[in-house]
Amino acid sequence: MKIRFKQAYGKFQPGWVIGTDDAGGQALIDIGVAEQVPEHTRLLKYAVDQALSFECVSPNAKPDAVYSKDAAQVEPDPAQQIPPEIPESQNNDFTKFKSRKHI
Amino acid sequence: MATTGTIIAKNFALYKVGTPNVKITCQIDVEITMETATFDITCKDSASWAESRNGTKSWSATVNAFLAHDATEGFSEFFAAWVADTAYDIVVGTGVTGDKYLTGTTYITNLSQNSSGNDAGVQWSATLKGTSTLSEATFV
Numbered sequence: 001m002k003i004r005f006k007q008a009y010g011k012f013q014p015g016w017v018i019g020t021d022d023a024g025g026q027a028l029i030d031i032g033v034a035e036q037v038p039e040h041t042r043l044l045k046y047a048v049d050q051a052l053s054f055e056c057v058s059p060n061a062k063p064d065a066v067y068s069k070d071a072a073q074v075e076p077d078p079a080q081q082i083p084p085e086i087p088e089s090q091n092n093d094f095t096k097f098k099s100r101k102h103i
Numbered sequence: 104m105a106t107t108g109t110i111i112a113k114n115f116a117l118y119k120v121g122t123p124n125v126k127i128t129c130q131i132d133v134e135i136t137m138e139t140a141t142f143d144i145t146c147k148d149s150a151s152w153a154e155s156r157n158g159t160k161s162w163s164a165t166v167n168a169f170l171a172h173d174a175t176e177g178f179s180e181f182f183a184a185w186v187a188d189t190a191y192d193i194v195v196g197t198g199v200t201g202d203k204y205l206t207g208t209t210y211i212t213n214l215s216q217n218s219s220g221n222d223a224g225v226q227w228s229a230t231l232k233g234t235s236t237l238s239e240a241t242f243v
């Protein structure tokens with residue numbers, strides 16, 4: 001049986017989900033400390049208002065998708081941005097010009 | 104209601120003994136092994152047949168699971184018990200009232216994490232060396 005704690009009980013905090021034996025789980029439900037949750041609930045330390053997770057991370061999950069989502073939330077650092085390329089006709093870099101001449 | 108017929112593997116798991124017992128999060132494999140050491144008593148009167156007697160009994164359990172840092176009972180709890188050499192009492196069974204289970208006290212003697220390849224969940228595993236008696240009882 002899987003139960004979710006509604007209030008703190010020993011080391012268990014409200015929101016946490018554990019798997020336990022039928023008798024142990026039922027005892028906690030009976031005293032109002034916990035409530036039963038579906039058998040496919042993941043056994044995690046959820047926050048009180050956090051939705052339960054019902055699926056295991058598949059070995060074939062798409063890490064690229066997760067990466068893209070995270071990347072979209074990060075503002076680019078202006079200092080790290082690559083400056084746009086300057087057309088050769090507008091390039092006033094004299095050092096570069098001299099260097100080419102010597103070649 | 105007690106399980107009838109063959110126990111299905113997904114229902115058979117390792118729990119930490121407590122109030123309540125707590126199932127290890129996201130287990131993949133669980134194994135508990137029992138053995139008896141033997142000592143040789145073969146002598147010149149044994150008529151060419153080896154003879155032995157049973158000696159010390161021992162047992163251990165292994166578990167491996169997917170790694171989740173927010174597991175309610177997972178690697179971090181095992182790591183803490185391993186570092187502190189804390190006894191880790193276990194139950195192996197279904198948790199279903201009326202079903203039998205094995206229980207005893209262990210110490211964690213091996214612990215590892217394994218990130219294999221790229222597209223896979225990270226796993227961890229532990230060996231729990233039993234100390235003293237391994238008992239069979241029934242979930243009530």
